[in-house]
Amino acid sequence: MSDTEGSTEHAEPLRRAIGQRYLTYALSTIMHRALPDARDGLKPVHRRILYAMRELKLSSNGGFRKCAKISGDVMGNYHPHGDGAIYDALARLAQDFNVRYPLVDGQGNFGNIDGDNPAASRYTEARMTAAAEALLEGLNDDTVDFRENYDGTLQEPVVLPAAFPNLLANGSSGIAVGMATNIPPHNIEELCDACQHLIKTPDARDDTLVNYVTGPDFPTGGVIVEPRESILETYRTGRGAFRLQSKWRIEDLGRGQWQVVVLEIPYQVQKSKLIEKLAELIQTKKVPILADVRDESADDIRIVLEPRSKNVDPDVLMASLFRQSDLEVRFSMNMNVLIDGRTPKVCSLKEVLRAFLDHRREVLLRRTRNRLGKIDHRLEVLEGYLIAFLNLDRVIEIIRNEDEPKSVMMAEFDLSDVQAEAILNMRLRSLRRLEEMELRKEHDDLTQERSELMDLLDDEGLQWAKISEQLRDVKKRFGKSTELGRRRTDFAEAVEVADVPLEAMIEKEPITVVCSQMGWIRAMKGHIALDQQLKFKDGDEGRFTFHAETTDRLLLFGSNGRFYTISAANLPGGRGMGEPVRLMIDLPNEADIIDLFIMKPGEKLLVASTAGNGFVVAQDEVEAQTRGGKQVLNVRDPVRAAICRPVSGDHVAVVGENRKVLVFPVDELPEMVRGKGVRLQKYKDADTKLTDAVTFTRAQGLSWTFGEGKTRTVNDPELAEWDGKRASAGRMAPRGFPRDNKFTD
Template identity: 40%
Template structure:
């Protein structure tokens, strides 16, 4: 063994590039010419070679898989069988290439039966990809072990890549080509033949858009589709179709008749069922799947309900509406030193058709050349037959006097100036062919073959004639295989959009937040003391409002989470943790809850281009002694699970960073009081705190010099309000009122005690707000 020193990084890079190239060219990406990945091509070729043709009988899929794995594709039986199954599924391919018998899965997501139970043969359409293989139309290469040969590409007669589409993930790239209608693709291909300068916009007059086997509707606009097919990437908006049925008895029913491509039907049913169980759409009563081979999902709704609004909700919140990604990346033949080698390239629609037509011209030229050679060889033989017929008696005499076949052949070649091929055919000729009628048949055949040779020579000498031939063959394919479009192109559907408030039953409710972060909704609250909470927990905040109003949760990490009151779980139990509704970080908790019902707090919409933040305002105080006011209008609408920032905290504050300790509505005429752990108290006018236009760090409320000190709590107060109560570790309490410790903002404040530390600020006891008056 010889050991060589090598750079690890260089070897890793070299081997990874080899792996990446292998994945790109030999596994994941289809060829633009026949639209097939290597495993698909090998399956079809293996079935073709094995005689499993469309006009033959079905054979076990296990036999096909074993044949393909043993001769052409040594990558495991599961990958081969999965590819075979997909080519047989009418809900996966627009024009299936394998005719399957048995359980090949369904649109519900159920998988196919094992290969030992299923049978298959080539479909008629697959024959159009393979039938010209025997006419030297494409190049062959050795298989993986060099024993067999396999085609580099199949001589496809139609643009299979566009018709059936393809998807795959390679190394550093991917492909996602949607299926299209065969008739439209052929019309577009013919249009490019007739008008080579036709642009993508012109081609889209023929190809309206993707045509998915599962039906549905494409709601992308013409401009969006044009951008996708021009750039070779983008997304297409697809959604299911539906109709309304109103039985004589019972409730109206929305019947979903198709679902988007690559979406499992059972997933759609499950998502709709989740909506019903969670009572997010009260007018939707029931869902059941009555599908057979055709999709029929029944959604029962209340009488008097607008089905358009129900479907608008389902399109937004279930997989009934989705975006299908488009990436027209495929392997394209590139002229190289060693011939044509495929390389990945993202194409536009015209380039895909152009590459197919160029390949089709190459195939036709090779096919015509092969046919001409066959015809010329037959003419040569027939001319020999005619020659000996004119001297039949002499020919027989020469043969009878010959020693053997070789001697007879030599004498005939010398006497009549015939070739070895002609003489061999003459000597193999049966005697009955020497009859007068048989000789006439030979002469007629010779005349026909000469005409055929002349026709083939004319085609080979005229490119225009070959394009006419290709055009005619495409039209023949359209007549044989084209069907009606399954997916409707509706463009920008003029239908009502989803309105979150359209299905909310408006009623008053109370929202209760506990100190441990549990939240719930109740229709009424009589006594907070008897409200059900977990052991050791207590009610922190209570607000009321219409189920259509918003409720805001302000966290100690400076984030505001907003949802509609109807989205809070209605229960008389403990409720749900706030973390189940929003995406809270570790250690994050809610310090204040506010209702934006106009009866409690009127928060108008934001005014565009307003010179300064508009009221109402809220005020926040942090542990580090910072404070700020901000407009609540920015938090009026429901937020995402991640919430919206209202404060930017100081990360370098001692003891684990800063956090918000107090948030409340500020009308500007209050006094702001705060107290620290080291016993400093300060009261200032609330209007001294500036109003920030966005989330910021704010200004200094109280000066903190000791790194062990921090603000424990704060409160906005008026003369009639109860004092802020600070509790010492020895149990003693200190009251901070609006008449004491009043100084300018930013000072150290007054010292309440000399020794020890305060442990907490007493929280304000929550009260049940009135349904009639603003709080």
């Protein structure tokens, strides 16, 4: 058998083995790590942390224990993973800015909203909260299944009884293999109201349930500005997003001055990074109307935003910041959960509430059956006690005289083993007459309770009534009347401010733009005389100087055929030599600056290459949104872009290195957005280049400058000598035409 045949023989089993092992890993990740259980809303690590804390008797009104001890117990007994991962999960359950209803009461440094990490586990202490105890209520009453821990030495619960819908109350997030989950936190009282409605109306639709669960309730507050239709669709499908804004107000400083104070920031946004981003927006002048940002937070959030001018509209300022920073976020929801702890499914609001209610009914039935078993056992014992009291002298005689009193009593009084054992273990002081009366009362009470429990097991209506009563108790403990349960996240309609024009964001001030031959650009304050002598670096000289406003946008056309957009407000000041324009835009070193001018929306440009090709393009089409610019005129070496002129007339005049001039109507040029263009002038020699092109109004004649400020104008009928069709050769320039073959200096 050849080597090739041997490799083929073993390829399939290897492929199958890898596939099977990866599938096993994927299922393990999905079921035992990343996705929460729809019934108690917990992942295994959180469930094990709470169970371990319960075993350590860390009740909400008891003492604290070191987190190192808790993490160690969780790792050693139930969760054989790194103690760092366990402590991170434990610490998060204590962070009131991350968890809506914290399940761990932490003492010490458990991190903060700035993004600082908790202290090491040996320095912090913890115990359970009342909410955690509510999740564990009834664990001793055989309400849920238990399974062996990882090494088979202990038992751990498969799921917790969960007195409230923790999945939605605290939310969850995780990334599994091929799927993920992201569920926002909600208000417990609203969830309980929705559950009670679902109990009364089992076929209720998601649209109706949203009347009760109006939307997420984030621990950090904020304002949800998502339209109601979108919220309905999100809860109906289990997928969607909520638009969440910071809560802010305007503080009056007197004399017309004001500042914005941000009081609440979106969920899971680190305050320190948010401040850094706002400072960066100021530094890069992306929001020119924002002058300063200060963090004055103590226990509460207080971020102060100072406008550059009191005339700025606060809504415009905040709309710009919402658009460019994490003062507004979109919180995605993907309600991917484990149904019955086994099947991953993207559920609607109704489906997860239904899963919780069905779980609560199962817990109720198991708890009832467990209580019935205990009552039956106790009744059996009580009946034995009563028989003993009725035959007390004979019982004492048997115990005193018989070698095997248990078997004798069982035979004589028809007692069960349990009853005989209980009688033999009875204390002498229990032989009082009063004790008999108490036993009879206890027997009657237990008989009554047993009857009620049997009725409960037989009547589904009574079961749901009991669950509804339990939900009312949860509302009383964690509802909106409590400090913990009050709704924190508000709702509002988004204040939609149209794309804010730069002019509205920048204070309009006159400047003079100066750009040198080597490409150093600056903005002088005010409109200075354009012929004023200015300083430049050694070997450099002025090239472009023109008046502008800080609200203007400048267009730079490069010899690579790309247009670049520069905000005049972002230009460096005029005290020094400025900065290289190539630091502000990504103009390649091999490309030259062809032209620099103020953008005038609505007007058109004539662009052309050295090869004599060109077209007309609207200025609105050449504005670039990025530093990389926008390709408009397509050129390939050795051809380069050469001409960029405003279109202001009805005719075009072009001239090449051969000094031939051609005049034709502008209408013969196509208007394009991008391309190589069409031939403007024909050259016999392939090396001949186009040197200039201008547009002019025929009635006013064609003018050019020569000498020192002198101008010559050619009108009809003399001008007709150079008329021709586009792409023709033209005729020699008139006598006195500039030697540089350009119509303007």
